[in-house]
Amino acid sequence: MGLFQKFRDGLRKTQEKLTTEIKRIVTRGPKLDAESLEELEATLISTDIGVDTAVKIVELTKEAAKQSGQVDVFAIARAEIERELSFGESGSSPTVATDTKSGHAAAWPSVLVKAPQPPTVILLAGVNGTGKTTSTAKLAHLLKEQGNTVLLAACDTFRAAAIEQLKIWGQRVGCEVIAGQYGADSAAIAYDAMEAAINRKVDYLIIDTAGRLHTKKNLMEEMKKMHRSLQKKAPTAPHEVLLVLDSTTGTNALNQARTFHQALGVTGLIVTKLDGTAKGGIVVAIARELKIPVKFIGLGEQVDDLQPFDPKQFAEALFAESPETRRM
Numbered sequence: 453m454g455l456f457q458k459f460r461d462g463l464r465k466t467q468e469k470l471t472t473e474i475k476r477i478v479t480r481g482p483k484l485d486a487e488s489l490e491e492l493e494a495t496l497i498s499t500d501i502g503v504d505t506a507v508k509i510v511e512l513t514k515e516a517a518k519q520s521g522q523v524d525v526f527a528i529a530r531a532e533i534e535r536e537l538s539f540g541e542s543g544s545s546p547t548v549a550t551d552t553k554s555g556h557a558a559a560w561p562s563v564l565v566k567a568p569q570p571p572t573v574i575l576l577a578g579v580n581g582t583g584k585t586t587s588t589a590k591l592a593h594l595l596k597e598q599g600n601t602v603l604l605a606a607c608d609t610f611r612a613a614a615i616e617q618l619k620i621w622g623q624r625v626g627c628e629v630i631a632g633q634y635g636a637d638s639a640a641i642a643y644d645a646m647e648a649a650i651n652r653k654v655d656y657l658i659i660d661t662a663g664r665l666h667t668k669k670n671l672m673e674e675m676k677k678m679h680r681s682l683q684k685k686a687p688t689a690p691h692e693v694l695l696v697l698d699s700t701t702g703t704n705a706l707n708q709a710r711t712f713h714q715a716l717g718v719t720g721l722i723v724t725k726l727d728g729t730a731k732g733g734i735v736v737a738i739a740r741e742l743k744i745p746v747k748f749i750g751l752g753e754q755v756d757d758l759q760p761f762d763p764k765q766f767a768e769a770l771f772a773e774s775p776e777t778r779r780m
């Protein structure tokens with residue numbers, strides 16, 4: 453399946469909501485009146501896209517309507533969303549070339565920072581149940597598909613069965629897992645895993661961590677301790693701190709991101725469970741508010757359901773072409 457098709461399938465709930473509603477609004481009468489514009493704004497907001505973005509799209513629609521009688525709301529929304537997701541050079545979400553054969557983006561590892569010398573260390577963080585462990589495995593799978601060697605570290609020593617869960621995923625994706633005992637110091641396991649990754653000369657070390665409340669200071673301290681522990685072996689590690697956010701939690705995800713970013717210096721986001729929500733617009737709100745690049749999105753529970761993020765494909769998938777709704 454091509455990359456675009458994966459985006460479309462995964463984002464179908466949000467896309468259907470937007471398409472159905474906007475179609476109803478723009479085809480209702482000969483003109484886009486104030487009431488229709490208000491409804492358009494409310495529809496956009498209902499996908500958690502953020503008030504500012506919704507207002508901007510409505511403004512652009514109004515302007516376009518003034519200039520010519522016809523307005524293509526879908527094209528306006530697509531362009532604006534792509535623009536907002538592709539902010540600036542530094543920390544930007546790069547547009548990823550598509551490799552239609554493999555179904556993945558051809559140049560996708562460019563979304564990840566690479567260590568000056570291997571291993572590149574990627575640490576996944578986030579509150580309970582956002583998808584850290586499954587994303588760890590999915591990311592390992594993506595990296596292995598590109599010919600890299602990957603080692604996993606089970607640094608969630610807190611939740612019952614967390615270590616077994618990662619080991620099962622490790623078997624599935626063909627990666628060894630460095631683990632300790634439940635209740636062990638996660639920083640010590642991170643250190644051991646780092647040592648193993650260096651000795652074995654692997655390309656990537658991916659670290660799964662325990663879910664933590666973003667409001668709990670001691671848990672944040674534990675994450676910082678893990679950082680220090682990795683840095684004893686490689687001063688530049690971790691090279692990526694990816695915050696995993698559950699898209700179904702809406703604006704809560706924004707608050708989590710702010711606190712984690714303050715404490716840990718998040719380098720990128722993984723937004724999961726977009727397949728299960730009609731509020732996929734949250735990706736836009738997050739990017740606009742936080743200026744942290746979305747690096748991957750989770751579009752399902754299977755091992756190949758993590759996709760490198762691409763602003764253009766995302767915007768096009770949300771406002772998939774639907775010619776009969778475009779004229780008015």
Ligand SMILES: Nc1nc2c(ncn2[C@@H]2O[C@H](COP(=O)(O)OP(=O)(O)OP(=O)(O)O)[C@@H](O)[C@H]2O)c(=O)[nH]1
Pocket residue numbers: 578579580581582583584585586587608611614661662663664696724725726727728749750751752753757
């Ligand atoms: N539909 C869907 N489900 C997902 C996605 N990502 C994760 N999940 C599911 O979410 C649930 C929690 O995933 P985990 O990876 O265990 O989450 P976690 O953050 O490691 O959880 P804790 O370790 O308890 O903090 C699992 O049932 C996953 O299958 C996604 O993109 N789409």
Ligand SMILES: [Mg+2]
Pocket residue numbers: 584585586608614660661662663
């Ligand atoms: Mg977990």
